[in-house]
Amino acid sequence: MQLDHRAQTLLKALVERYIAEGQPVGSRALSKISGLDLSPATIRNIMADLEEMGLVASPHTSAGRIPTPRGYRMFVDTLLTVQTIDETTVGFKLQPGRQSPSQQRILSNAAQVLSSLSQFAGVVVTPRRESVFQQVEFLRLSEKRVLLVIVAPNGEVQNRLLLTDVDYTRTQLIEAANYINLHYGGLSFDDVKLRLQAELRQLRDDMTALMQAAVEAGSDAMTEDNDEVVISGERNLLAVTDLSSNMSSLRKLFDMFEQKTGLMRLLDVSSKASGVQIFIGGESQLVPVEEMSVVAAPYDVNGKVVGTLGVIGPTRMAYERVIPIVDITAKLLSNALSHNG
Known part of the structure; x- marks a missing residue:
């Protein structure tokens, strides 16, 4: 979609004024703030063209116009002038104090920085911890109940109860544990899962079922303490009129925070792209609330993308x-x- 200079200038002026004030913008106001020497009639004609293109809309209660999701998209993609932010302020807030913070503390600080600087909700998808184990042991508790003992490389021990379809003997359990430790010790459960698909066809069916159950339970055990999403400042959104005036939209938003699955899906898309991604409600199927936008970017550890962070706020954000x-x-x-690892 191509806009001439006058149309671009008017659309930019309209979006910026609407973001600042939250009120429909009329032709007379645009004539003053755009800096263009145009008659009111010419401005009205250009605005009518922008409305026909789906970039602006006219609320029934006003003669002014507001940007549509498509208009916001045109604005952020082609008309936006990004401000300069002082890195030192962000850097200081990210790692307060002299002691080396834990990874979880750094991630929490990042979410808080995003929230405090934007005044909206800050969100960080945490790196998925590899579920590496050193060895496993199976203990028969009773008929069809087996205790899985997982020992991590750092000596940490996790226990999981397996409910099995077969009543395994003590000998069978020792045999299964020895096989796993011999062939897979030191690997992650995800790696074992891939290898099992090919290798366990050679083993007896009952052993296959036990090992697969162990891998699933082990993977869960090693990752369950790792919060997948860190969110800070979601209550800030209650103060956003565009969102709080629509309780149905706000419920959807807090349902997403509660469930986290939709948020994970949205941010997972961001992790596969480079640089900052902008998702605008009403335009992206990933954003469940029309009045909401997400600005997200991937982050890495030693060059490898491991997660995503972002700000969740109204479409009418700066x-x-x-x-x-x-x-x-x-x-x-x-x-x-x-540098922390």
Whole structure:
């Protein structure tokens, strides 16, 4: 979609004024703030063209216009002038104090930085911890009940109860544990799962079922303490009129925070792209609330992308400020994690 200079200038002025004030923008106001020497009639004609393109809309209660999701998309993709943010402020907040913080503390700090600087909700998808084990042991508790003991490389021990379809003997359990430890000790459960698909066809069916159950339970045990999403400042969104005035939309939003699955899916898409990604409600099927936008970016550890962070707020957010906040925080978080490991 191509816009001439006058149409671009008017759309940019309209979006910026609407973001700042939250009220429909009329032709007379646009004439003053755009800097264009155009008659009111010419401005009205251009706005009518923008409305026909689906970039602006006219609320029934006003003669002014507001941007549509498509208009926001045009604005952030082609018309936006990103502000400069001082990295030192973000960096100081990300790693307070002199002591080396834990990874979880750094991630929590990042979510809080995103929230405090944007005044919206900050979110960080945490790196998935590899479920590496050193050895396993099976203990028969009773008929069809087996205790799986998992020993991590650092000596940490996890226990899981397996309910099996077969009543395994003590000898069978020792045999299964010895096989797993001999062939897979030191690997992650994810790696074992892939190898099992090919290798366990050679073993008896009953042993296959036991080992697969152990791998599933072991994978869960080693990753369950790792929060997948760290969220900070979600209550800030209650103060956003565009969201709080629509309780149905707000419920959807907090349902997403509660469930986290939709949020994970959205941020997972961001991790597969480079740089800052912007998802605008009403345009992206990934955003469940029309009045909401997500600005997200991947972060890495030693060059490998391991997660995503972002800001969740209203579509009427100051993108020119939020985008660099997300971008810089992602870079500083990558640096902090790479030097913390």
